[in-house]
Amino acid sequence: MTQWLTVIGIGEDGYDGLGQNARQVLAGARTVFGGKRHLELLPAEVVARRVTWPTPFSDAYAMLLALRGEPVAVLASGDPMHFGMGAALTRYVEAEEMRILPAPSAFSLAAAAMGWPIQDIQLLSVHGRPVETLFKAFVPGARLLILSNDGGTPEQVARMLSQSGFQSARLTVLEHMGSDAERHIEGMASAWGHPRCADLNVLAVDCGFTASSARAYSTLAGLPDDAFEHDGQLTKRDIRAVTLAHLAPLPGQLLWDVGAGCGSIGIEWMRAHPACRTLAIEADSKRQELILRNSHALGVPDLKLVRGKAPAALAGLMAPDAIFIGGGVTDDGVMQTCWECLKPGGRLVANAVTIQSEMTLIRWRDTYGGDLTKLGVSHAQPLGSFDTWRAVLPVTVYSVNKPD
Template identity: 75%
Template sequence: MGCMMAQWLTIIGIGEDGYEGLGQNARDALTAAGTIFGGKRHLDFLPEELAAKHVAWPTPFSDAYAMLLALRGNAVAVLASGDPMHYGMGATLTRYVSPDEMLVLPSPSSFSLAAAAMGWPIQDTQLLSVHGRPLETLAKSFVPNARLLILSNDGETPAHVARLLIEAGFTSAHLTVLEHLGGAAEQRVEGVAQSWDKLRCADLNVLAVDCGMPEQFALSYPCMAGLPDEAYQHDGQLTKRDIRAVTLAHLAPLPGELLWDVGAGCGSISIEWMRSHPTCRALAIETNVKRQALILRNSKTLGVPDLELVCGEAPAVLAKLNSPDAVFIGGGVTDAGVLEACWLGLKPGGRLVANAVTIQSEMALVNWRKVHGGELVKLSVSHAQPLGGFDSWRSSLPVTIYIVRKQA
């Protein structure tokens, strides 16, 4: 067995109380380091007598990784805000440095300090970040009585969040901006979304949001499959709610998995796949330009702006994509090469689900099943609608769902 490499990299969490708030082990690591990386604000906390070379994070930030790795084997310290392993530099560096090469010395995270300041139990609170992330990711967290702690991107974030809350119908949501937590400049700014008038707060802040009860017609949806059809803007190319719920049950999204949504229409399947867990990813593959715009609009409105749109036609565009854990074919099963390309790209053990409405597309799935096995389910959904002074059942077109798992 190979011997473990020495811990040459120490990642130190530091708060607004600066060097004085560090423990002895963190101070010893800074004294022993030949190089200390950090943001200018953090480096300015350090006493002059430290002999290490100070290196501020470069622009672009991605250059920092090569600079750090070039010093592998030497004593290096990195200063990071609060808990480096929670939305922090430590979490990022785990992609480049193995755990046995680093020592992490955390301080209380911004979320811990914010929860203490608000008196909110962390286990009952959603911890979110829009630091370098789209604001629209917050949309799916706006639900009645939810408590949110949001790591802001800058001083304008609270005003932007107030606007999003108003648009979602949470006009009475209570906002508390916690600035410079744990430092001498710590203060809070409070208000209600509808009357929020502070355009800019301190750049270093955590935003606490108590959503409360929304107006009657709030844009608030569960994260389970089967959102109302009216949640989507579409041109008629929409997998309807009841069929969508069953389809997603068979796709069975798991955390961290990737979906190909082939012939994505307005994006409903890939959007609800991503809403099921924050780490679920999806590629919405669509050739129609107008539908591409609908996918982008719906993904932002429904809180998954990271949905990746692939503009092009299957099967041609599929060869260049990362292999998926699951594939959904909502349209195009009769197009030459589509089923074959999806099957070829699918990871071993992955799931393929395809829906068919026409006899021709159903026969294509029947013939595919003869070779590859799988399950066929036919769904017929009826809704009660007025007929004169009475009600009658009106049936939608039956949908055939094909489900198969690729053998490992």
């Protein structure tokens, strides 16, 4: 199949800013797709049929594929392969059928305007994504470039920064970059009082070095226990760090957190890498709400909650790369169902506190192999005018890899 689809990056300078290659494609195209704003940038000499993106947008893919083999052009903002239309189209069109002609991305223009080296900053997007994902990026010294969802995003981010203890963070809104209408709006998070900005904007955030009381956490496993809202059903910090080390999250992998409690294991799994995914399975309705609140507050609102009790609630779920069983080890069918659903080469980790659940794990190791680790943790606590060690209940950690 020859190249029939060309995705053209276009900036605020419109047709005048396009190179000769892009102009030749548009001259020879039979159909041009794009947003209303982009299509209006084309001069009358481009005679191709112009098609505005439909609502819902998902219908656009079928419309494009119906024209396979004809010369089709797509107009997209900036670099289509960075949070853009080109990246989305790669899921539907083979690479050899498609040509990409990028323009400078909004991030490149924003970094140039701010004087920030791109390799030293985080590039983020909340366009069509939950804005709570930004909570994970709020750390002292961080510089962020954020593709806004709309003109209300800067005010929302300023409020989130203040709530997280970053009141002194500096924000700069960059509107209509690359055009005569380009404008920069600056302010501090705690004093942000600007009206709604242009819907097309990039937000630059300099978190600065703020007070130690700010709500900022490492992405390494083992967040403080008080980072989570919980009812006592929580895998404690030290045990959680070891458990996640055994689970060994890798980019793009899916975890089942079975008997998720307040969601701590699944949340930390997702914080390890932006592409990590979690299905949190929990039967208790109050804990389900804790999971949702914690996932939003800790920057992983894409965590998926499965309301129900294992093993019945596991039916039909996407096969996982790893499974953690924090509750229900002794329940009929839970271990067996999890093992059967786990992908070949996947990892199963289960924790036990009671003698009965530990015996279950020992029997499983006798049958399927794996490792058993007994963890005993003590914390220094006052005893009169002195200190002593107070031991928490020991935890047995079982981990095993399923054969390929």
